[in-house]
Amino acid sequence: MKRLFLVLTVLTMTLGLGGTAIADSHCMDELGCVEVGPDDPIVIASILAMSGPASFYGADSLGGIELAILGRDGMLLGRDIELVEEDSYCAAEGGQAAAQRVAADESIVGVIGTTCSGAAQGAMPIISEAGMLMISSSNTSPSLTNDDADAGGTYYPGYFRTAHNDLFQGAMGAKFAVEVVQAGKVATIHDGDPYTEGLAVVMANEFAGLNGEVVFQGAVSKGDTDMSAILTEIAASGPDLVYLPVFTPESEFLVSQAANTPGLENVKMMTADGSFNADFAPNIGAAAVGVLMTGPHVSGDAYQEFLALWAEEQPGGTDTPPSGFHAHAYDGTNLLLDAVEAVAEEMDDGTLVIGRQAMRDAMAAVEDYEGLTGTLTCQEAPLFMGDCATGTALAVFELGEDQVNESAWPPPIVWDLSMAMGG
Amino acid sequence: MFKWKTDEFSWVDFTIDVLRILIVLAVVIGAWNTLSSGRITLAQWVNLFAAGLSQGSIYALIALGYTLVYGILLMINFAHGEVFMAGAFSTVFLAEAFNRTGFLNEQPLLAILLMIMFAGLVSMTVAILLERVAYRPLRGSPRLVPLITAIGASFFLQYTFRGLYGSAFKAYPQVKILQGAISIGGINIPIVQIFVFCSALVLMFGLYWLVERTRVGKAMRAVSENKEVASLMGIDIDWVIMFTFGVGGFLAGSAGVINGVFRPQGVNFFMGFIPGIKAFTAAVLGGIGNIPGAMLGGLFLGVIEAIGPNLVLAGLGIPGANQLKDVIAFTMLVLVLIFRPQGILGERLSEKKA
Numbered sequence: 001m002k003r004l005f006l007v008l009t010v011l012t013m014t015l016g017l018g019g020t021a022i023a024d025s026h027c028m029d030e031l032g033c034v035e036v037g038p039d040d041p042i043v044i045a046s047i048l049a050m051s052g053p054a055s056f057y058g059a060d061s062l063g064g065i066e067l068a069i070l071g072r073d074g075m076l077l078g079r080d081i082e083l084v085e086e087d088s089y090c091a092a093e094g095g096q097a098a099a100q101r102v103a104a105d106e107s108i109v110g111v112i113g114t115t116c117s118g119a120a121q122g123a124m125p126i127i128s129e130a131g132m133l134m135i136s137s138s139n140t141s142p143s144l145t146n147d148d149a150d151a152g153g154t155y156y157p158g159y160f161r162t163a164h165n166d167l168f169q170g171a172m173g174a175k176f177a178v179e180v181v182q183a184g185k186v187a188t189i190h191d192g193d194p195y196t197e198g199l200a201v202v203m204a205n206e207f208a209g210l211n212g213e214v215v216f217q218g219a220v221s222k223g224d225t226d227m228s229a230i231l232t233e234i235a236a237s238g239p240d241l242v243y244l245p246v247f248t249p250e251s252e253f254l255v256s257q258a259a260n261t262p263g264l265e266n267v268k269m270m271t272a273d274g275s276f277n278a279d280f281a282p283n284i285g286a287a288a289v290g291v292l293m294t295g296p297h298v299s300g301d302a303y304q305e306f307l308a309l310w311a312e313e314q315p316g317g318t319d320t321p322p323s324g325f326h327a328h329a330y331d332g333t334n335l336l337l338d339a340v341e342a343v344a345e346e347m348d349d350g351t352l353v354i355g356r357q358a359m360r361d362a363m364a365a366v367e368d369y370e371g372l373t374g375t376l377t378c379q380e381a382p383l384f385m386g387d388c389a390t391g392t393a394l395a396v397f398e399l400g401e402d403q404v405n406e407s408a409w410p411p412p413i414v415w416d417l418s419m420a421m422g423g
Numbered sequence: 424m425f426k427w428k429t430d431e432f433s434w435v436d437f438t439i440d441v442l443r444i445l446i447v448l449a450v451v452i453g454a455w456n457t458l459s460s461g462r463i464t465l466a467q468w469v470n471l472f473a474a475g476l477s478q479g480s481i482y483a484l485i486a487l488g489y490t491l492v493y494g495i496l497l498m499i500n501f502a503h504g505e506v507f508m509a510g511a512f513s514t515v516f517l518a519e520a521f522n523r524t525g526f527l528n529e530q531p532l533l534a535i536l537l538m539i540m541f542a543g544l545v546s547m548t549v550a551i552l553l554e555r556v557a558y559r560p561l562r563g564s565p566r567l568v569p570l571i572t573a574i575g576a577s578f579f580l581q582y583t584f585r586g587l588y589g590s591a592f593k594a595y596p597q598v599k600i601l602q603g604a605i606s607i608g609g610i611n612i613p614i615v616q617i618f619v620f621c622s623a624l625v626l627m628f629g630l631y632w633l634v635e636r637t638r639v640g641k642a643m644r645a646v647s648e649n650k651e652v653a654s655l656m657g658i659d660i661d662w663v664i665m666f667t668f669g670v671g672g673f674l675a676g677s678a679g680v681i682n683g684v685f686r687p688q689g690v691n692f693f694m695g696f697i698p699g700i701k702a703f704t705a706a707v708l709g710g711i712g713n714i715p716g717a718m719l720g721g722l723f724l725g726v727i728e729a730i731g732p733n734l735v736l737a738g739l740g741i742p743g744a745n746q747l748k749d750v751i752a753f754t755m756l757v758l759v760l761i762f763r764p765q766g767i768l769g770e771r772l773s774e775k776k777a
Contacts, residue, residue: 051582053693056590192746219746223697225686226725228474229732230745232467249592249689256688260604260613262466283594283688322591 026347029355031131034109038350041082043105044336047098047113047123047134053222054090054247056322057115061137063315063322064329065112067306068337070313076337077344077352084108088119095119096126103130109354110135110336112329117141117195121154128156131356133363135336135388136161137329140169140273141198145385160363160378160386162328162335162371164296166195167383168391170202173243173270173294176396176415178210181268181292183240187216189230189254191246199245199272215239220250227257235263245272252283259287268292276324281403281411288399296373297395297416298327303372306330320409328389331371335388339363363388439761446758450735457738466610471729477616477685479725480623483718484678485702486709487630488550488671490717493706494647495667498566501573502553504699505580506672508692509549510542511679512584515593515690517541518683522596531600535684539622542676549580550672551665559661577699585692593690595683619685626677627718633670634714643667647712704756710766719767728752 027033036042046065048058062085069081084105086098095114102108103126111127111134114120120139127134136144140163146153177183186207190200197219204214216237218230231254234242242264244254251271258264269291271280276295281288306327311319339362344352366388369376374393378386396415402408457463485507492500518538521527527534557576561569601618604611634640645653646663654660682698683690701724709720731751736744759766 053691055585056592056691059590217743219743221746221749224748225682225689225697226474226478226729226748228471229729229748232463232471233733233737233745236462236464236467249594249691252592252594252688253686257686262470262611279591279594283592285594285597285687316589318589318591322589 026345026353027355029357031356031360033356034107034352034354036079036107036344036352036354040107041080042076042109042340042352043082043084043107044333045084045086045102045105045108045111045113047086047088047095047102047111047119049090049094049115049119050085050087052089052091054116057090057138057325058087059316059318060321060323060326061112061115061329063310063318064137064326065333066315067309067313067326068330068333070309071334072337076340077346079352081337086113088114088116088123090116090119092118092122095122095124099123099126103127103132108132109340110359112137112332112336114139116193117144117198118193120144120159121194124154124156124159128158131158133158133160133336133356133360135332135363136163137332138163138325139195140164140166141194142167142202142383143194143198145387146383147385148382155385158360160332160335160388162332162373162376162388163325164389164391164394165384165387166199166202168394169272169294170199170245171206172391172394172396172415173203173245173272174206174210174212176292176294177207177241177243177270178212180396180415181241183212183268185213185215185237185239185241187218187234187237187239187242188214189234189242189244189246190219191222191250192219193222193247196246196274200243203243203245220246220254222247222250224250225253227254228261230254231258231261231264235261238263239267241268241270243270245274247274248277248280249283251275252280255291256284256287270294273324277322278320278403278407278409279322281399282405282407285404288404289401291399292414293397293399293411294394295324295397295410296328297393297410297413298324298373299410300372303327306372327372331369331373331376334371335363335366335369335376443762449739453735453738455738456740457734460738462737463733468730469610470612471733472726473612473616475726475729476722477619477725478729479705479722480620481678481682481685481721482698482702482705482724483721484623484626484674484681485698486705486717486721487627487714488675489703489706490709490711490714491643491667491671494712494714495643495664496558496562496569497712498558498569499573499703499711500553500558500668500671501570501699501703502557502577502580503550503671503675504695504697504702505577505584506546506550506553506695507675507679507682507698507702508695509580509584509679510546510672510676511683511694512588512593512690512692513545514538514542514676514680515595515683516588518595518680519593527596528599531598535598535680538680538683539677542680543673544676546676546679547669547672550668550675553580554665554668559664581692581695588692590691592688595687595690597687598684601684615685619681622681623678626674630670630674631714639663639666701752704752707756708759708766710769713766713768716766716768723767724752724755727755 050058088094088098117139143154147155188200188204190196271293273295342362343358344354366378376388378388395413397411398414399411403411488503521534601615604613642658642663705720705724706717709716732744
């Protein structure tokens with residue numbers, strides 16, 4: 001017993017001394033610094049949905065991160081880049097547990113994540129408290145960048161995203177429905193996820209604001225395959241357009257079964273980026289022709305090069321990205337690595353000192369960054385705290401025969417922001 | 424401790440009676456409100472019923488696997504949903520190949536039959552391996568042990584198949600001959616639903632014949648009745664148990680293809696989870712261990728799920744009624760466990776099994 005006490009005392013003293021040594025270093029940052037020794041790698045972390053039914057979103061973003069690191073030959077400031085992967089399972093508890101593991105590792109300079117908005121709500125309090133920053137490639141829930149807690153905001157300092165806020169996407173869907181489809185009545189469906197529910201509510205409110213009538217607001221559950229009950233109810237309410245911003249495969253079931261539901265055969269369907277991937281149309285078949293989608297308008301030569309690189313490297317073992325957020329993850333990772341490059345100071349002994357508040361400031365200062373997903377400017381306005389995507393890279397797409405038979409991707413654009421402004 | 428011992432009055436009975444009355448009232452009021460509002464037409468009700476029947480026949484096919492294994496080993500094979508997934512997920516690639524070559528639409532019935540055989544074989548292999556590797560070494564241990572093992576095996580299978588085929592959602596190609604609907608008395612019933620229901624009936628009849636009319640079926644019944652005596656009669660117990668798992672696996676695999684024809688989308692490594700627990704619910708509803716019970720339980724659950732939310736919940740003014748479809752399914756499970764623990768057809772169950 002005495003010996004144990006002695007050992008503990010010695011251990012505590014060593015640790016205490018070590019702690020003082022770190023505090024004595026060159027760090028002037030109010031949130032503390034990451035110190036990277038001359039031979040140590042620069043460590044970043046990912047918190048993504050790597051298991052469970054949403055894991056293909058995680059695999060999609062992870063591929064984007066890996067290609068961004070590969071784009072720099074795995075090196076930054078003469079050091080290796082090391083990626084620590086954590087799994088958040090698309091749930092608040094998963095995000096919380098992953099964030100705790102990340103926060104405990106002081107060598108991590110920043111995080112790319114989470115996949116699902118729900119997981120971000122679990123992760124951000126911890127990441128923010130640890131002084132780190134997190135850039136999400138696929139969270140689109142408006143609450144995450146809303147700093148007004150009384151209005152349901154869950155913003156924490158250090159949160160950024162390259163995914164677009166759903167306030168843009170929902171508004172765009174509503175405007176298109178009224179002005180182009182000339183729908184007077186709309187039905188919305190969500191699946192209980194904060195992302196899909198938020199989007200359905202934003203769309204319904206915007207639609208009502210444009211003098212449209214919301215005739216049905218309902219929900220399905222994740223894992224449902226039989227949609228006949230809800231579709232029958234929707235048919236009974238007689239909408240001109242059904243807005244279903246839910247994830248695949250529920251959206252696939254809804255669209256394919258709606259084609260066989262009496263009363264819905266000719267009603268327009270509109271989905272959002274939760275279904276935005278090349279498999280959606282071929283998985284449904286003929287019923288997918290004419291389906292509208294709002295989603296990121298990622299195109300251009302740089303993106304084609306990215307896809308070619310993906311096909312060559314096959315991150316996660318697939319030829320093509322499994323979903324629509326890989327480019328956002330690629331941009332997010334590049335922003336993070338650029339910030340490290342801008343902030344890091346090299347000491348005489350070769351140690352890199354990276355200030356945590358300086359990292360956040362560098363991210364917040366991002367302006368007119370030309371990424372794969374368009375021009376990114378990180379904002380600090382109410383409702384858009386840390387929103388780097390401005391919504392300009394969004395468009396409405398319409399699926400056609402080519403998407404069903406040839407998996408041609410992305411589908412043709414029927415409306416984008418310039419048309420919205422003009423109209 | 425404090426306990427009511429009066430013969431005339433017991434709080435437990437009283438609570439259950441009150442519960443009974445409340446449930447009946449809720450169902451009657453909900454149904455009355457919905458029907459009197461006339462929001463949903465008769466044709467739509469029939470459509471819902473038909474869709475429910477098709478969904479239910481898929482539940483029934485999976486439920487048979489639960490019930491067969493329970494009947495013989497008194498254990499619940501919670502990895503059975505993954506056996507279903509194994510067949511459905513593996514066969515999607517065969518179906519894609521058939522579709523590319525045009526075979527699927529030239530010889531649709533033959534193609535589907537081949538797909539069913541293939542899926543059945545894959546699922547059968549998985550089920551037999553599962554029994555051999557995970558359950559046989561634990562036979563004779565307390566009943567909780569194989570149950571927990573089954574949950575572990577379930578995760579193992581899910582992530583093995585994710586490793587094999589990836590995490591993206593796949594879909595079965597559409598079979599042209601099964602598109603469209605047949606008009607019966609002015610009500611359109613999709614052909615695919617008739618096909619699903621009929622093929623499930625054929626498979627169920629096949630199973631009934633196997634169990635009731637063949638030597639191996641007799642052996643299965645004997646083992647289920649009493650293992651020691653069956654063994655004394657010269658029946659190879661291990662073989663019969665393996666055979667039972669194989670039959671359950673075959674039915675689950677065929678259910679995977681039939682499900683793929685009926686609801687083509689959503690094929691991935693996680694697709695067995697929900698049908699698995701639904702089928703378990705169906706097996707308990709019908710009386711677990713009882714083969715016709717599992718069939719009836721599956722059909723009943725499918726129909727209740729399709730009609731319940733619109734009929735009862737919407738009528739009671741509950742918002743988002745359709746999202747509560749699973750609530751209806753699992754409430755049924757709870758109600759059966761409270762009011763009739765032996766299930767709908769469970770009378771013949773002996774004390775030992777119940």
